[in-house]
Amino acid sequence: MNRLGSATSPYLLQHASNPVDWWPWCEEAFEEARRRDVPILVSVGYAACHWCHVMAHESFEDEGIARQVNDNFVAIKVDREERPDVDAVYMTATQAMTGQGGWPMTVFATPGGEPFFCGTYFPRPAFSRLLDSVTAAWRDQRDDVIKQGSAVVQAIGGAQLVGGPTAPISATLLDTAAAELAKEHDQGYGGFGGAPKFPPHMNLLFLLRHHQRTGDGEGLEIVRHTAEQMARGGIYDQLAGGFARYAVDNTWTVPHFEKMLYDNALLLRVYTHLWRLTGDPLARRIADETAAFLLRDLATPAGGLASALDADTEGTEGLTYAWTPAQLIAALGEDDGTWAADLFRVTTEGTFEHGSSVLVLARDIDAAADEVVARWRDVRGRLLAVRADRPQPARDDKVVASWNGLAITALAEHAVLLDAPSSRAAAVALAGVLADRHLVDDRLRRVSRDGVVGEPAGVLEDYGAVAEAFCAVHQLTGEGRWLTLAGSLLDVALAHFGTGGGGFYDTADDAERLVTRPADPTDNATPSGLAAVCAGLVAYSALTGRTSYREAADAALETVAPLIGSHPRFAGYSATVAEAALAGPYEIAVATRNPDGDALLAAAHRYALPGTVIVAGAPDTPGVPLLADRPLIGGGSTAYVCRGFVCDRPVTTAAELEARLKA
Template identity: 55%
Template sequence: MNRLGAATSPYLLQHADNPVDWWEWGPEAFAEARHRNVPILLSVGYAACHWCHVMAHESFEDETTAAFMNEHFVNIKVDREERPDVDAVYMQATTAMTGQGGWPMTVVMDHDGAPFFAGTYFPDQPRHGSPAFTQVLQALSAAWTDRSDDVRRTAASVAEHLRKEAVPAPYALTAERIDGAVATLAQEFDAQAGGFGNAPKFPPTMVLEFLRRYRGASEQQARHMLARTVAAMAGSGMYDQIGGGFARYAVDRGWVVPHFEKMLYDNAQLLGLYARLGTALGDRVATETADFLLRELRTAEGGFASALDADSPAEPGEHAHEGTFYVWTPTQLVAVLGPDDGAWAAELFGVTADGTFEHGTSTLQLRHFPQDTADRARLDGVRRRLLAAREERPRPARDDKVVAAWNGLAITGLVDAGRRLGRPDYLRAAIDAGELLERLHLSVDGETGARVLRVSRDGVAGTHAGVLEDYGCVASGFLALAQATADARWLRLATGLIDTALEQFAAPDGGFFDTAADAEALVARPRDPGDNASPSGFSSLLHALVDAHALTGEGRYRDAAERARATVSVLVEKAPRFAGWSLAAAVTMAEGPLEVAIVGPPGDERDALVARALALPGAVVVAADEATDDIPLLSGRTPVDGRPAAYVCRGFVCERPVTEPEDIA
């Protein structure tokens, strides 16, 4: 084994037996490069990344390629999910230098971490206009040796570019600008297939939540884009029609063929979105997705694993291929279900003789959910039998590290589903995950405040410091638990994290950096308020600030949220698809959020009040048996004539308490 044999990251462990003499990121690797006077090759990926596996098989497992790498470079392997700060800095460099990004990311840099070359996947042979990886390595080594002055000038120029903060001046995010964001989204909306833009299609979860909360001039259009997209995704090949849960994205415009890895961050967010829809479709998809999380991603310690791989072998011992676990042929359906049900399932799921994927196989789609009661029962039986048969196939590998931010998202999604669907088991799972984060990932020091560690695995915390998204997402998860349980412990933990974030991550203009002020210094300090597949650190903290203010009445949280909101106005106007979560917070802040305190004995009456209050978009809803000063929104609240009562407030100014659900509106 190489040096990665001692790593905790499943991604790094995948490369522990490479002939490449990999180093983990750290000062020792940089010192070795200085000592040998060779450049540093940085390779960044993640455990469920298909093309990372391809490049590993083609190049990093090849003895000749590895020998050249070892002789002419110091080679560093980074798990982007463990070190999102390193990934962010060098992805910015990669997109600036090449016009595109992705994983695996390949960067070559000098001894100060300044990059002079960047790219993504390189094949082992020249292909489709791309040079072979060995050709790239030879050219870079020669440039370092023969044209060192040019190399260092390039590296210095790129480093200077990365350090330049082109941050626009804050200005008001008005209702008119939010209306304009909806109009821009409408121009990019795919009216035929749902979603936004062309292929590939990623689930636009945060944008859809914004459209769900939006009330404005284009409300009807927003509702149409929301409804069309959630239906398209639920019936697509991107959604696991027999096991629940979503793949990372679809490679085509029509959502037929996914990139098959299943990520925790996607499913945590989509679970919450579908639960909040309040429709039969939403309830079904939320239930199936929550069940998938509990069945396949939950760890023995009560947290949630990061991902399931895209690749698996058809038979034990064979080479793994993408999608093998999930696709079917008509013959396979008949073998499991018999001739009648097999043919019926092939028609219903769009499984054809030619196939919709590779080698005559098809993804499963369910474009039309059966309305007939008998057909629904038949579908339930078919799905159970197919799921049982699929469990006999070799399973995709699981990346079982626990990432703080993504577990925060999972807590929020499970709380949303548990409260809305009447599923205490989902709430219990959310509490278990919260207790794991408190136990392993959080520390409180009198001098440095509440701190988050990024990852743990097998019940052992890692050493990597949390980044802004960890603070924002975990705080939001704890605030969701505070609302669902009325346990003030979760509120105290959340506000401790928010206070640390305000102190350590604040930027002078009211926005936030992605790393703490006392974090490891990189070639540049990353700062990106734009959402990607998961909320940015900025937008996640913005939501936490809004909810914390609603529960505590602390004006400083509202003030911080107002200052921060103004810093994303340019992003909202130019690229609203990457500002969905900030927009969702912004429309909630415009008139609220509504703060709903429900107090009284548990039972059907209180449950009915909670259900009606949760239907208010963006509302903060906390329910308890009796008043408590530990959660200020519950302070002084009493039942009315012994019946549970709901107090509907804005800025802690409340309407008279009501006891009937219809009066909450």
């Protein structure tokens, strides 16, 4: 047992029995490297990562490799999901040195943490040779190695866009971004670009808002087409719901099987709002199934949603999910098995390994006859029961603040738009977990596990995503507590993460010092910290009337405007927030004696413009600024529609409100 046995991270615990003498990321590890005068090996990965498991099995479980590492290095294992700040610094270095990045990430650094050689996955023979080469270079070419490390640190510090060019957010800018996305759209299979193909959830959210503000039919069709292709593809679990991390092909057929909380949270929002704008039954089904997947498969006993389901089962990708025709017949009988093979496109040739296939939906089941739908549901349930008896993928059950924040916002929207009581209850309960467990001395902690909060401090994306979530729960419940908490988080972000030039760093000014302070404004797997904070700032300002928060959001968005215009695929959430800011956002207060079932409130949710904030409750409800001085006209429910805190005349019927919002 090495030093990882007491870790809270499931990824670190996976390596606790390695013969490699791993250290967690801590100052003591660097002190040990300085004492021994040896370089540091930093290995970064995460629990659901397939190639991380492969490298662990090939190299880190090997006694010979372990001797090489232990004799010549101090080895540090990092969970990128627990320490995104560390990951960001060394990923920037890896991309700068190799032109690409990924996990596992393998970094050799000086005892001061300065990276001088970076890579990703190395097969065992190559890794052994690399260890020898780095050992020799540290012994014989020390000055060159140190100079290399200093140069890399200088380069990655300069790669941040702090103090870069700015531009105003405008309709022209967002129109340009939408047009750029349209150029990159795969008209055959949806999405953007080629294989591997990731669900472009943030770009789809942007295009939905852009369509609603402008009436752009092309953007809406891109979303509809991409959403349908993903939902009918192998990237979507046709039996249990939930999306995999990405597809290895451009047709969405064969997934990389890990299922991440953040992907499914963001896709829940996409399908929910696609249904809101189109009434598409497929969109509603996928939204409902994705919400059910989150609450069934990722809920943890201590509260909060788990981070991921593993890509592997017993070391094999797809073991749980893939089928052959013979397996379908064994599970269902000859008639239903043959029918299912046709419906799910399972052939003797197979689409996956060893002649097996990943289930895809070959026909439009949402438009099928009732008897076909009934048969599909029956077959689906029986196959899922058989699959439940197979070995199951492991679950990374740590609770990440920002990812749970994304899920809370998605569940709150699903609750009000699709009248889903389970999503409503879950959003409120999850918000309570973050407020009661992850807030420590008014500062966010990033992770918890088994009900115990971890040491890593929250980064910018945590503050932004959780603040946006608390704003969503405030709108869902009409309770002032959530708005107060959102404001406190945003105050911390403004006080401790700002660059002084309108932008934000990803780590606080009083956080642990790394070799450089990360400030990445690009969206990657999740919204950038800057985009997440801007979403919280815009919503909070609209809900409270406090303009200083909106001014901070505008200034930050201006720092990423050039990125939105030139590379919108990497700024989808910033563009989404910019759409809300450009639209107003609108503020709708529904004064009502009973929000449940209120027709005005339902119309507000159904027809609201991008980023609109909506609250409902009795006039002058304490802690709800938008309901202050909002009387019931004629004694009945009354809607107040405002933009920039300037209000139109109140309306008292759903038809009037619908017409007002459509206009």
